[in-house]
Amino acid sequence: ALDVSGHTHLVHLPAAALCGLTSLKELECTGCPQLLSLPLEVTAMGGADSMLFLREYEKEPTNNDSLALFLVGGGECGKTSVKRALVNEDANVAPAIDKDTRTVGMDMEEWSTVDNAGQVLNLKIKDVGGQDLYIHLHELFLLRRAVYLFMWRADHDLDKVRHDVTVWLNLLQSRVPGVAVLPVVTHVDCVSASDLEQQCHHVKAAMRTWMEKQQKLKNAK
Numbered sequence: 001a002l003d004v005s006g007h008t009h010l011v012h013l014p015a016a017a018l019c020g021l022t023s024l025k026e027l028e029c030t031g032c033p034q035l036l037s038l039p040l041e042v043t044a045m046g047g048a049d050s051m052l053f054l055r056e057y058e059k060e061p062t063n064n065d066s067l068a069l070f071l072v073g074g075g076e077c078g079k080t081s082v083k084r085a086l087v088n089e090d091a092n093v094a095p096a097i098d099k100d101t102r103t104v105g106m107d108m109e110e111w112s113t114v115d116n117a118g119q120v121l122n123l124k125i126k127d128v129g130g131q132d133l134y135i136h137l138h139e140l141f142l143l144r145r146a147v148y149l150f151m152w153r154a155d156h157d158l159d160k161v162r163h164d165v166t167v168w169l170n171l172l173q174s175r176v177p178g179v180a181v182l183p184v185v186t187h188v189d190c191v192s193a194s195d196l197e198q199q200c201h202h203v204k205a206a207m208r209t210w211m212e213k214q215q216k217l218k219n220a221k
Contacts, residue, residue, distance in 0.1 A: 001047060082186065
């Protein structure tokens with residue numbers, strides 16, 4: 001048995017070499033969130049299943065090139081514009097969006113692109129409506145293996161931004177615990193550089209405060 005559990009900075013394992021060790025029956029690697037060789041769901045099943053998965057993969061390797069991308073945040077914060085700019089790879093811009101054509105519920109779109117290594121990457125974009133009316137509807141669509149972009153407007157009221165941060169982090173944590181969220185600010189040309197820096201500082205502080213509270217609750221259990 002080989003136990004590398006708890007190595008939070010471990011990214012790769014020599015899969016072929018490990019599979020070549022016929023006497024190796026168990027591979028314990030829980031608590032390794034950056035490990036690419038094995039899905040977290042497999043490592044949670046135990047060392048024997050992890051080693052079995054690795055050997056099956058070495059026999060017939062298949063990589064998943066599909067990933068869900070969620071754009072979340074309050075209403076009118078620019079989620080749809082960011083989506084359209086991403087998909088428009090030639091110009092990276094998006095046309096203006098009228099208030100009458102705002103996202104209702106959730107818009108879904110597939111976008112095929114390539115990563116930095118030139119490999120095909122198919123993103124299933126889920127542009128989530130930011131109005132409070134839809135908040136509980138979104139719970140039905142959240143996925144553990146997805147990228148979440150939390151967006152806010154630089155020219156929005158700071159109290160509203162803090163509120164949106166807390167609401168979305170609470171929602172994501174309740175449905176997909178431990179999920180990573182990437183904060184993205186929009187409408188940066190509508191405020192001064194100093195105001196933008198202050199906004200980003202307060203958003204980061206709100207996210208840190210939320211994380212510290214979650215850690216305290218976890219330790220109290």
